[in-house]
Amino acid sequence: MIRSRHLFFYGVLQEGRGPDGGDWPFLRGLGLGAPATAQGALYAIPHADGWFPALIPTQARFATIVYGTIYEASEVDIAAIDAFEGADYARQAISVDGWDGYGDTQADAYVWTAELPDGAEPIASGNFAEWLKETGRPAYAGG
Secondary structure (H helix, E strand, O other): OOOOOEEEEOOOOOOOOOHHHOOOHHHOOOOOEEEEEEEEEEEEEOOOOOEEEEEEOOOOOOOEEEEEEEEEOOOOOHHHHHHHHOOOEEEEEEEEEOOOOOOOEEEEEEEEOOOOOOOOEEOOOOOHHHHHHHHOOOEOOOO
């Protein structure tokens, strides 16, 4: 039996958040998505081409619920996503609630592994899209 792969996206890789409000071309083959949450600390990282989020998984007292989307991703080119995310992120399995309504689905997420840069801002709500709207800042759209 082939195990399906799930990906949890919490920022600019979610559906409709690519350049010009479309999808990122390297996400072809991404399957069905559903709203989901994970535990962690979420930060907004400044970049010359807009802001992007950084998830730091934690169960500590400063953890929050991080909102995103879980996707069935057995047909996606994972190497292309790894390349897009770059060296400051690592793809690792985390527990995600929301896929099947029962919680504890394992999904790969891109978690931040570098030091937080100057200008990084915590996102207390755990919702990157909401933070963008509240602050009026632009999302990263490639560069």
